[in-house]
Amino acid sequence: MTARTTGAVHVADHGGGVWSIPVPIPDNPLGHTLVHLLDTDRGPVLIDTGWDDPASWDTLTAGLTACGTSVTELHGVLITHHHPDHHGLSARVREASGAWIAMHPADATVVRRTREAEPAHWFDYLTERLAAAGAPEEQLAPLRTARDHTGTFPGARAALPDREITPGALLDLSGRRLRAVWTPGHTPGHVCLHLEERHPAAATGHGRLFSGDHLLPGISPHIGLYGDLDDSTVTDPLGDYLSSLERVAALDPAEVLPAHQYAFTGAPARVRALLHHHEQRLTGLLALLTTPLTPWQLARAMEWNRPWAEIPYASRNIAVSEAEAHLRHLVTRGRAEPVPGTDPVTYRAV
Ligand SMILES: [Zn+2]
Numbered sequence: 491m492t493a494r495t496t497g498a499v500h501v502a503d504h505g506g507g508v509w510s511i512p513v514p515i516p517d518n519p520l521g522h523t524l525v526h527l528l529d530t531d532r533g534p535v536l537i538d539t540g541w542d543d544p545a546s547w548d549t550l551t552a553g554l555t556a557c558g559t560s561v562t563e564l565h566g567v568l569i570t571h572h573h574p575d576h577h578g579l580s581a582r583v584r585e586a587s588g589a590w591i592a593m594h595p596a597d598a599t600v601v602r603r604t605r606e607a608e609p610a611h612w613f614d615y616l617t618e619r620l621a622a623a624g625a626p627e628e629q630l631a632p633l634r635t636a637r638d639h640t641g642t643f644p645g646a647r648a649a650l651p652d653r654e655i656t657p658g659a660l661l662d663l664s665g666r667r668l669r670a671v672w673t674p675g676h677t678p679g680h681v682c683l684h685l686e687e688r689h690p691a692a693a694t695g696h697g698r699l700f701s702g703d704h705l706l707p708g709i710s711p712h713i714g715l716y717g718d719l720d721d722s723t724v725t726d727p728l729g730d731y732l733s734s735l736e737r738v739a740a741l742d743p744a745e746v747l748p749a750h751q752y753a754f755t756g757a758p759a760r761v762r763a764l765l766h767h768h769e770q771r772l773t774g775l776l777a778l779l780t781t782p783l784t785p786w787q788l789a790r791a792m793e794w795n796r797p798w799a800e801i802p803y804a805s806r807n808i809a810v811s812e813a814e815a816h817l818r819h820l821v822t823r824g825r826a827e828p829v830p831g832t833d834p835v836t837y838r839a840v
């Protein structure tokens with residue numbers, strides 16, 4: 491891999507017509523999204539676009555120049571999942587280039603429902619979900635205030651895709667062999683993209699995997715309930731995620747090109763470490779659930795990267811969603827159950 495710098499943008503040439511551009515995410519400890527660029531016979535294709543912010547846009551366009559192309563040359567955009575650090579700039583890229591945008595239908599549904607939602611409905615949905623999880627009034631109050639004053643919410647203007655990514659199929663990219671691998675868990679329609687071509691440095695394994703947020707070298711992605719506001723289907727995102735991890739380990743890629751942090755090798759070992767981490771966490775939760783707990787109480791009792799009192803307000807909502815996903819998985823596996831007659835509902839180990 492060689493690095494090239496134009497202005498303040500450090501793009502990486504991964505060889506074989508693949509580059510990465512670190513597009514900053516404002517005020518976020520993750521730092522940046524690695525937007526990948528893939529050469530095809532019909533023009534360059536982007537994998538993800540980055541956060542919708544003027545500075546991020548400037549970095550993306552400068553990065554494309556450093557890679558020897560420009561935003562107007564882009565032929566298409568492939569989205570790993572609908573989150574704003576991946577799909578945020580897609581509308582602007584399409585406007586500047588005429589490129590198509592492709593996404594898995596399950597995430598396209600989330601985008602469409604979110605765009606169509608009335609802001610008040612969206613805030614009410616979040617408030618009700620948190621209240622049902624046992625969150626106290628001080629956690630709900632800021633949502634009620636935002637409902638009545640801001641009138642806008644994240645994802646309200648995300649781009650609707652033009653094409654669907656079909657799981658298991660080769661993408662229609664002239665001169666490249668890129669296959670979509672459905673990896674639900676982090677979102678319902680998350681996809682990894684497997685470049686089924688010889689590794690440019692002939693590393694051992696099968697091609698390269700653009701892994702989005704599914705498989706990262708040093709962190710475990712957030713797994714919460716899917717949270718689709720007009721869909722009451724009972725799903726098990728953590729169960730989906732764990733199966734999706736096995737799916738990418740089986741591909742045994744020579745190199746993983748994730749959307750955050752850095753490129754790495756040894757995907758099967760990384761998957762084993764993550765599966766072990768989640769198994770240990772679930773065992774720890776079962777020990778906590780010898781006393782019946784609401785999802786909120788469970789989130790407070792779980793181990794995070796800092797004490798609960800220091801977790802900011804918005805991150806607590808994410809923590810509760812993660813606790814709910816773990817409870818859902820334990821219930822699905824028959825390891826925990828809701829306690830009849832409790833409101834808000836508590837759960838206990840069985
Ligand atoms: Zn994400």
Ligand SMILES: [Zn+2]
Nearest residue numbers: 573575703749
């Ligand atoms: Zn991300």
